[in-house]
Amino acid sequence: MSLSTCRLWSKRLSLYSTPNPLLIRGLTSKKNPYSHTLQLPKTSFPLRADAAKREHLFRDRTTKDLYPWQLSNNPKDLFVLHDGPPYANGSVHCGHAMNKILKDVVNRCQVLNGRRVHYRPGWDCHGLPIEMKVLEALREKGKHERMSPTVIRRLARQRALQEIDKQRKSFMSWGVMGEWDHPYRTLDKDYEIRQLGVFHDMVKKGYIYRQLKPVYWSPSSMSALAESELEYKEDHKSRSIHVRFPLTKLAPAIQEKWEALAGGPANKIHAVIWTTTPWTMPANKAISVHPDMEYSLARCGAHIYVVAKDRVTALASDWGQPLQVLDTVLGSDLLGSQYEHPLWKNAAYPVIGGTHVTSESGTGLVHTAPGHGMEDYEVCKSLGISPFSPVDDKGIYTNEVSALGLEGLEAFGQGTQSVLELLRMNSAIVAEQDYLHNATAQWFANVEQLQKQAVEALTDIQMVPSVSFRRLEQFTLSRKEWCISRQRAWGVPIPALYNIDTNEPLLTEDNVKHIIDTFDSHGSTDIWWEAEDDQLFVAPQYRDNGKTYRRGYDTMDVWFDSGTSWTMLKDLPDRSPGQPLADMYLEGSDQHRGWFQSSLLTSIALTGQTPYKTLVTHGFALDEDGRKMSKSLGNTLEPAVITEGGKDKKKNPAYGSDVLRMWVANCEYTRDVSIGPNIIAQTSEIMRKIRTTSRFMLGNLFDFDHTKKVDYKYLSEIDRCMLHELYAYNNNMKQAYGDYAFSRAMQQLQNFTNVQLSAFYFDVIKDRLYNDAPGSASRRMAQSVLYEILQSYTTSLAPVACHTAEEIYEHYRDLTPDPQSSIFKVGWHRSLPSQWHQPQLEAKWQMLKQIKTEVNQVLEQARQEKLIRSSQEANIHIAVAPSRLSEVLSSISETELASYFLTSNVYITQKAHSPTYQYQREITLDSDRCSISATVSKDQKCPRCWNYHADNENSLCSRCSTVCS
Ligand SMILES: [Zn+2]
Structure with missing residues (x-):
């Protein structure tokens, strides 16, 4: 939510709401001798939400009880929002809150509209980060011996399940409704078997192939790998290099520091990068730094280098030379500086910002070659830096680098050697190291065949916002290959066998089928690692062909895991064949190259269709200054601190989950959005105003009887004018929710609250409500209108602030002819009478x-x-x-x-x-x-x-x- 929204809010309050002597006197003063004759508001609905303590009173009816109820009772057809599985590791952050709550708002709108909603949350459970955590924990316990994959897998599973439990508690605490007792998890047997089924079908259709691919990793992380993973690698050494680039122009902030250090042209300052791919150096177009990261100006011998502050110690040890830190600057101070490329000396290249930069390895300054890397390409594109790719399809340097004498050389071979020599000649290399370079055979899915079809299919998809189409199209088309094999233990095995004598793989339709059946009958894919005899996995027809086979231990890329989740939707009842499997996928913008795309490709491969009908994309949660949240910046804000309060309750009060939900809905979520203590305090102000408004209506309906409702034709003009406004409001809200334009809905809600209710109608009817005779027509008219407003108002609030809406409903449901246990059971199907519409x-x-x-x-x-x-x-x-x-x-x-x-x-x-x-x-x-x-x-x-x-x-x-x- 923008700050201006809130200012507007408070401005309206002061402009329009005249002090109301009636209300103040009526409620506070005992001096009025007639006070017992006044019809003052009465309600037990509390003014203060006290949400952290009381929301749980309304939680079950609006989540656990509601979910199964709507599935079996709502009249309209099924709406399927398919959950993109979050990674089952790490604590939940505001990005999770935004994602889950947006989904819940969508689902709740559907429930109110009478549709049955299917929402089964999922978790992505395999992969490197969990495996690394497990290995780290083992190392901390002093277990240095090599762990068997079986042990790693057992511990990784335990860890994933624990993390799921923690995350689930958080997600549920936000009032998100879904099949929480029965989530899908990519580590479950039925999931894995289904996924292998997709793989099997892709083998059958000829989409899976094997090819050599260079894979790099450092000797130090390799020691962390299980031994089994290293079998096929023909290891040979390659070079990693630290390269220095003289800065030829300094941005003002660093220029100042530099002058203070008595620097000058003769004593140039250098930016240092690290790369394991020297062959990409001719294509360097920029150096990326993280704007929020700290960088040191450090003296090393006669030179002064810029490197990430966190890397100084590691680099000194790598280079075998001391680094003396002279000063520290922020990455943002470096932006706008320019450097000279040691191979292309007549041009100036920029230092640019990139949030992908980390200080985990290298120097914290990233060699950026937009012609050779997708991430580099993206960063540069937004800055108008065009890619340069002087290597052809066969890996040979083109004539674009003939000036360097590289043309015709193989980039990975002689070309690399020549680039290294050129750099050495130019004294650009700070240090060189051996680096393990494994050209390994990997498994790939053939995406080239699918790209065009996939992009064509996307044209029928509703995209929110519409610019998502271009992004997804671009990412899908630019994907050159999809390597689906990983040399890790924690994953779904690639069901391939290899001829022991020739290493020739056996990946046939019938043998894959045999392996899947074996997993099925053994109850788990663990048997792949546990079985002693490879023969178990050889289908009978291959057993006596004179060859012997052994298992491969590659596992599948986790994007293949989650990318096949759509297959679970095939068995949903009541979906007609023409319908897409899911009505909606809703995820963050990073999924254009992740899950949106992997799901699309696998689904196109197997069914020729997209798995989704509508694709909603949201941005990231940033801090109040628009910076990415990170632990190192100390600007993170845990959702639990918002909902339950921090240690210091004065500084971080407990706002409850409806305030968090209101924040999400109030944001323009299609862009990156900000969150912080001030924004949340402002959001809670919105909720407070909504409570006050609802309380006024509830209080004045204490003696209302719906059978005595005044007929429209007898209402006074101002009452009919109010109903006209209500009619418009009700339609506009339905429309905004229907467009998934939740921030527009919340603007309308606030506007209606302040302008139509607070400043216009409430002020005028107070006299009638308090002072007219209890059963008088004039008073009943006002009550009849309030009764209508209260119902539409509460319903329109319900998708977002579900707890508050349930609480309000509890206080008026007995006034209605057909009270329900939840406002969502009342629904929002009812259209308001069209005669209310009086332009x-x-x-x-x-x-x-x-x-x-x-x-x-x-x-x-x-x-x-x-x-x-x-x-x-x-x-x-x-x-x-x-x-x-x-x-x-x-x-x-x-x-x-x-x-x-x-x-x-x-x-x-x-x-x-x-x-x-x-x-x-x-x-x-x-x-x-x-x-x-x-x-x-x-x-x-x-x-x-x-x-x-x-x-x-x-x-x-x-x-x-x-x-x-
Ligand atoms: Zn009077």
Whole structure:
């Protein structure tokens, strides 16, 4: 939510809501001798949410009980929102909250609209990060011996399950409704078997192939790998290099530091990068730094280098030379600097910002070659830096680098050697190291065959926002290959066998089928690692062919795991064959190259269709200064601190989950959004206002009986005008939710609350509600309208602030003819009567509202000059010549106008005012002119209703004396 929204909110509050003596007096003062005759609001609905303590009272009815209920009771067809599985590792952050809550808002809208919603949350469980955590933990325990894959897998599974449990608790605490007792997990047997089924089908269709691919890793991380993974690698050594680039132009911030260090042209400062692919050096176009990371200016021998502060120690040890830190700067200080490329000396290249930069390895400055890497390409594209790719399809340098003498050389072979020599000749190399370079055979899915078909299929998809289409299209088309094999233990095995003598792989349709059947009958893929005899996995028809086979221990890329999750939807009941498997996928923008794409490719491969009909993409959660959240920056904000409060409750109060949900809905989620203590405090202010508004309605309906509702045709004009506004509001809200434009919905909700309810209608009806006779028609009219507003208002709030909506509903459900245990069971199918829609009435009241604004100005001036204390003491005189405006004003009785303006009397005249009138104000409305002025009323203050309608001091006005008699 933007700050301006909140300012607008509070501005409106002060502009429009006149202090209301009735409410304040009625509730706080015992001095009114007639107070027992007033119909003051009564409700047990608390003003303070106390959400952290009380939301759980409404949790079950709106989640656990509601989910199965709507599946079996809602009348309309199934809506499937297929959950993209979060990774089962690490604590939950605001990005998770945004993702899960957006999904829940979508689902709740569907439930209210009468559809049955299928939402089964999932988790992505395999992969490197969990495996690394397990290995780390083992190392910490001092277990240095090589762990068998079986042990690693057992511990990884345990860890994933524990993490799922923790994450699930958080997700559920936000009031997210779904099949939490029965989530899907990529480590479950049925999931793995299904996934292998997809693999099997792709083998059958010829999409899976094997090919050599260079894989790099450092000797140090290799020691962390299980031995089994290293079998096929023909290891040979390659070079990793640290390269220095002289900075030829310094950004102002660093220039200053540099001058302070007495630097100068003769003593250049260098940016140092690290790369394991020297062959890409000719294609270098930029150096990326992380804007929020700290960088040291460090002396090393005669040179001064810029390297990440966190890497100084490691680099000194790698280079065998001491690094003396002279000063520290932020990455953002370096932006705008330029350097000289040691191979291309006549051009200046930029230092650019990139949030993908880390200080985990290398120097913290990243060699950026947009022609050779997708990530580099993306970073550079946004800055208008064009890619340079002087290597052809066969890996041979092209004539674009003939000036360097590289043309025709094999980039991985002689080309690399030549580049190294060129760099050495130019004294650009700070250090060189041996590096293990494994050209390994890997398994691939053939995506080239699928790309075009996939992109064509995307044209039928509804994309929110629509720009997602280009992104997904671009990522899908630019994908050159999909390597689906990994040399890790924690994953789904690639069911391939290898000829022991020739290493020739056996990956046939029938043998894959045999292996899947074996997993199925053994209850788990663990048997792949546990079985002693390879023969178990050889299908009978291959057993006596004179060859012997052994298993391979590659596992599948986790994107293949999650990318096949759509297959689970094939068995959903009540989906007709023409329908896509899922109505919606909704994830963060990183999934354009992740899950959106892997799901698309596997689904196109097998079915020729996309698995989704609508694709919604959200941005990332940033801090209040628009920075990415990270532990090292200390700017993270855990969702639990928002909902349950921090250690210091003064600094971080417990806001409850509806405030978190309101934040999500209020954000323009299609872009990156900000969150922080101030934004959350402002959001809680919105919720507070909603509670106050609801409480007013509940309090004034305490004696309402829906069977005594006043028929539309008998309502006063202002009541009908309010119903017209309600009608429009109800439609606009449905429309905004239907467009997944939740921030628009929340703007409308706030606007309706402040402008239509608080500033317009509530002010006017208070007198009727409190002071008219309990069963009087005028009071029942106001109540009838409030009753309608309350229902639509609460329903329109429900998808977002579900707990609050349930709480409000609990306080009025017994007033309704058919009370339910949850507001979601009431639904939002009911359309409001179309006769409420009265555009002419609206146009007329628009004019009156403008007049009232002007009247208020006059009253305010009179108040400031102490002529009156409250508006009720004043008479308003409006002089208006015959015109549209005079028609409007005379179409309403002066008494009604007085109650609308909250004044004693109103007099409409054609004649201009005599000069004795005070505070005269000339105004023009649509070219119609009138003059407004105020005088003190000669009437006396009624001691009961405090209106200036009484004939004598201390006597009741005629209305009150009737009510009291
Ligand atoms: Zn009175």
